[in-house]
Each structure stands twice: as structure tokens, then as C-alpha cells.
Amino acid sequence: MISDLLMMALKGSIAVIYLFFVVKILGKKQISELNIFDYIIGLSLGNIAAEMTVNEQISILGGLVSMSVYGSFSLLVSYLAEKSLKARRFFTGFPVVIMRNGKISRSQLKKCKIDINDLLQDARESGYFDISTINYAVMEPSGKISFLPKAKYNPLTPSDIKVKVNENSLTANLVIDGNIMQDNLKEIGHDKDWLLKRLDKEGYKDVTNLLLVVCNNKEQLTIYPKDENVFKSVLE
Numbered sequence: 383m384i385s386d387l388l389m390m391a392l393k394g395s396i397a398v399i400y401l402f403f404v405v406k407i408l409g410k411k412q413i414s415e416l417n418i419f420d421y422i423i424g425l426s427l428g429n430i431a432a433e434m435t436v437n438e439q440i441s442i443l444g445g446l447v448s449m450s451v452y453g454s455f456s457l458l459v460s461y462l463a464e465k466s467l468k469a470r471r472f473f474t475g476f477p478v479v480i481m482r483n484g485k486i487s488r489s490q491l492k493k494c495k496i497d498i499n500d501l502l503q504d505a506r507e508s509g510y511f512d513i514s515t516i517n518y519a520v521m522e523p524s525g526k527i528s529f530l531p532k533a534k535y536n537p538l539t540p541s542d543i544k545v546k547v548n549e550n551s552l553t554a555n556l557v558i559d560g561n562i563m564q565d566n567l568k569e570i571g572h573d574k575d576w577l578l579k580r581l582d583k584e585g586y587k588d589v590t591n592l593l594l595v596v597c598n599n600k601e602q603l604t605i606y607p608k609d610e611n612v613f614k615s616v617l618e
Contacts, residue, residue: 390435393442397431400446404453419473423456474523481519484532494521505529553604557595560608570597581605 404427427449434445463470470476480490480501491497504527505513518530540546554566556577567573578589580603586592594606 389438393445394431394435396442397434397445397449400449401427401431404449419459420456423452426452476523478521479518480521480527481516484514484517486519490521496521501527553596553598555594556597556603557589557592559594560590560592562589570601 430445430448430452434440434442434448459469459473463473478490478494480487480494480496486498486501491501501519502513505511505516505519508527508529510516510529510531515531515535516529517532520528520530522528554563554570556563556566562574562577564574567577577595581587581589581592581595584603584605586605586607591608592605593608596604598604
């Protein structure tokens with residue numbers, strides 16, 4: 383009994399580790415933006431890993447080979463999709479316009495296997511509570527619907543009102559969960575002493591009490607202290 387449990391733990395550990403490397407090889411798309419084929423491959427890989435763990439009749443080598451086969455198919459499809467537009471459309475699908483010039487196409491909704499309620503829900507989730515403000519709606523291959531508002535409902539941009547602004551840049555995380563990120567400090571041309579002096583000036587003497595400290599391109603710090611009770615009175 384103990385030996386069976388140990389073998390199950392061993393097979394499970396090997397399956398998870400191998401699956402991790404397979405997914406890494408296949409790319410982040412497996413996680414972030416799954417199309418139909420990616421979803422099938424991901425689901426199959428997970429099932430193989432689980433079956434390999436609990437099924438005594440499946441050897442470790444057999445499970446790894448099976449996962450390798452599915453992973454290889456995914457790489458092959460990715461290669462074909464990159465080289466051929468027809469293959470890309472066949473395996474990953476293509477965008478479908480379901481609203482054009484503010485008008486909804488019922489036939490396109492049917493083609494995408496969704497109804498008007500699904501469209502309205504996605505519109506609300508994207509911030510469009512009044513569907514009359516939408517000019518175009520496109521069903522992406524991933525299943526997500528993208529919306530383009532009518533021109534008069536577009537938010538103003540600095541260029542619209544001819545305001546000159548500085549380009550945005552990435553912020554640097556200088557403290558994470560009480561730990562000083564030395565490499566990030568070096569990236570912005572500063573060191574630990576500079577950070578501690580800035581924090582002291584803001585009234586924070588113990589960096590371990592800080593959850594997060596970020597610095598923008600103007601060297602302005604935004605500080606998030608650790609405070610587990612900050613929402614307590616609201617939630618009780």
C-alpha cells in the first residue's frame with residue numbers, strides 16, 4: 383500500500399514537472415489566449431498527466447511519450463499556422479464581425495453560437511452598458527468580443543485637445559513584501575541607501591512593514607504599507 387502511494391506520488395511529480403516544461407516550450411499562449419486547438423491540447427495534456435498518476439497500467443515512460451506526442455502536434459499546428467493563412471484559419475479560427483455600423487447581425491451571432499444576451503453581457507463587462515454607443519463588435523478567435531465605440535463616444539485623448547504629455551514608462555517595483563529589490567534599484571540608477579532615505583522622508587523607517595513600493599519615471603514613490611485590518615470595518 384505504501385509502495386503504491388509512493389509510486390503515485392513519484393509519477394505525479396514527474397508528470398507535473400514534465401508538463402510544466404512542455405507548456406513552457408509551447409509558449410505562453412497556452413495560458414493566456416487559448417483558441418480551440420490550444421484548449422483541446424491543454425485539456426488532453428492535463429488528462430494524460432492525471433491518468434498517468436493514478437492509473438497503474440500506464441508507465442511513466444508511456445505517459446511522457448503521450449504528452450510529447452500532443453505537444454508535438456501543437457508545435458506542428460503552430461508552425462503550419464505561421465506559414466499558411468488557410469491553416470491558421472482552419473486550426474485557430476478567424477475574427478467574425480457581429481456588429482457593423484451600429485447594427486447587429488443575427489446570422490453572425492448564430493455563426494458564433496451566441497445569442498443577444500451573450501453579446502449584451504460581454505458589452506457590459508467591457509464597460510458598454512448602452513449598446514447603442516457601439517459601432518463595431520468583433521468575435522475574436524479566442525472567444526472574446528472586442529468593441530469599438532462610435533466616434534462621439536470615444537474618450538478624449540491628449541492629442542484631441544492638443545495637450546503635450548510625456549510618454550508613459552514602466553514603473554519599478556523597489557520593495558515587494560518587505561524585501562528590497564536590489565536589481566530593480568540598479569536599473570533606475572539608485573541604491574539601497576537612496577531608497578531608505580526616501581522612505582524615511584515619507585515616514586517609513588522599517589521596510590519590512592511595507593507590502594509594495596513602486597517608482598515611476600519621475601522618481602515618485604507610491605507606497606503600500608502592510609495593513610491587514612484596513613478593510614475590516616467595511617467587511618464586517
